Amino acid sequence: MDIPPGLTVPNTGMVCKLNKSLYGLKQASRQWYEKLTEALNTRGYTHSLHDYSLFYRKRGTSIVFLGVYVDDILLTGTDIDEITELKKFLHHQFKIKDLGRLHYFLELEILYKDDGILISQRKFVLDLLKEFSCDHSTPLSSPLDPNVKLRANEGKALNDPTQYRKLVGKLNFLTNTRLDLAYSVQLLSQYMQDPREPHLRAAFHMLRYLKKDPTLGVFMSSSADFRVSAYCDSDWAACPDSRKSVTGYIVLLGDSPISWKSKKQETISLSSAEVKYRSLRKVVGELVWLQRLFEELTLLSLGPFHVHCDSQAAIHIAKNPVFHERTKHIEVDYHFVRTKLQEGLITLHHIGTTAQLADILTKALTGIKHCTLLDKLAMSILPPT
Template identity: 85%
Template sequence: MTTVRALIATAAKKQWDIYQLDVNNAFLHGDLHEEVYMDVPPGLVTPHTDVVCRLNKSLYGLKQASRQWYEKLTAALHTRGYVHSLHDYSLFYRKRGTSTVFLGVYVDDILLTSTDIAKINELKRFLDNQFKIKDLGRLHYFLGLEILYKDDGILISQRKFVLDLLKEFKCDHMTPLSSPLDPNVKLKSHEGKAITDPTYYRKLVGKLNFLTNTRLDLAYGVQLLSQYMQDPREPHLHAAFHMLRYLKKDPTLGVFMSSSANFRVQAYCDSDWAACPDSRRSVSGYIVLLGDSPVSWKSKKQETISLSSAEAEYRSLRKVVGELTWLQRLFEELNVPQTGPFSVYCDSQAAIHIARNPVFHERTKHIEVDCHFVRTKLQEGLITLHHIDTHAQLADILTKALTGIKHSALLDKLVSLTSPPT
């Protein structure tokens, strides 16, 4: 989804039209390169009762179906001069002179954008001859994402999915809340009564997880609730319904891809030290913006226990630098102008000093590998590090539960962000 958001953000800034295609019966086009047999379908009369059918083409339900369809599509596109991205194999492109065509594929759904409308129509005709496609016109609805075009950019939301979710779990009549989680409630693994139907909880959290594709304000809460999937308790379910009531406040909230010609990449990273009451692991969070358009974000509990808040901040810093390393290569393929080093904003002076200090001391030995990676990218000129006040840290929304006032204030800053902080 990061690639999808990056592609839409780039198209919005460069004023490219985006189109959507749907492949009819995509999995049936794949050729099988191994022996696969199936029972005789009901209703088919055969002279013998002990025979089976050998498949020459893939069918829906086969483990090989998705792989074979991808190979078939790749081979067809290669004949037209398209190559797949080395950094995301669902992205294809062809660059010829001033003409560039990008193709984003998710199973049988295809995004198509280009600098040349004639090349788009040519590719549509080719794909229709090869696979029989359904031309859905300009992009409006893709993988549950609703696309709304405005004069100054593109709004991506999941309004219909939110309204259906509230109706399914009977929350459409409840009073809305101003924050995704109650900051005064600390959830623990084995606290509270076990719920009678764990599947109900898992289904709810799974659908909330799908919403994080456009709702970065839900990312922290969803990663927290996902930790209790194996043995959900009543407090966990209450927290999930708290999040549903928060969604009721503004179902149309999403991410806005600005059409301004600002291609400056900036990132914010933060951590909450020893946040988990069960394991004492910290939570990392980061957000990456292309100009003022959010393209990548994550909230995740760290893999190991950090011995200090500086270490927790540094692990968060390493995560966002790793993401920026990948995004730099992706942006190069998308022809995004490189406007100098990527600015990374962190509210920990200690983490910034460690990154800039070439000498390791006893206090930094345990994070030496992370130090080397971040410092190498700093010396290569990929990033520049900047200290930022805690109240201006946009990634704070990805690391902890906030009060309604502070949560709304951070969302307003994300919405109104048009220039880097001072």
């Protein structure tokens, strides 16, 4: 390593010995996490085996949780006295700043209502529109134009791809609360290496969509409805370049969305039945993880989880182990859907295409259908101040 500027040493062959981890060093985050874990362990806290950013302590009716992101910490639980003592302990160990009740955390804005909370990224959206000079643009009703099909090598290459990569990176951060952007962002992220002018136009199309409802966010209901339901869908051979399909799923706790994903599949599917079955595989894997996490959060007896799919063939494959003609080319690991069905973790239900909520995560929709699905997914806007 080089000697820091301003430090004079008599011998140029000397090196620096690291006594304390500093910001900017590669090992800093790991050292900080180990230090925090060690401190919390001395007070009886354990980190979750299913999410290492979560710590908890359970003693009788006293339950306290810590959500950690680097050096930002959220505290919640049923024991106010323990939370107060924990704050004092952390302040003694690390000199923390208590910001009171949660209102703003990592660009997430929390609005408390009588029937729940609304999580949005309003300020981040407004700053993004201003940064890319779209704050006075005409708003649009859908994230992407359903009539435009993007391809990898179509259109003129951008002279400076930095703007496109920066914009898509910030749009990706918005998918933390904007599930309506998940499909569009995963599509535009595929062209980061060699972006073209049509890709940039599509990205600015998304900005004009954000202009329509910059305060849109996820509503988390405070009702005691702990029923877990999931919707999965896919678009067969959606990618015009690789002919790979797109999978999308959404998991609801009551009426509140808690997990969602839109992703292009790793392999090419040979039939629409196969691609639907692969989407089942993805959402069931997520439900297995959620079940274990719920157990740590003391939410027991939530199963069986209801999984909704609009493909009768995929449901038959999961239920019928002798469906050879449609399954002999599907990898063995995907048949764990059948195992979880037999164990009682999930139940499979067929729904019509018009009732498929995950449709918003697999393809570009018209403005009317896009808005209809948002209304069903507990996406809300902030009330005027």
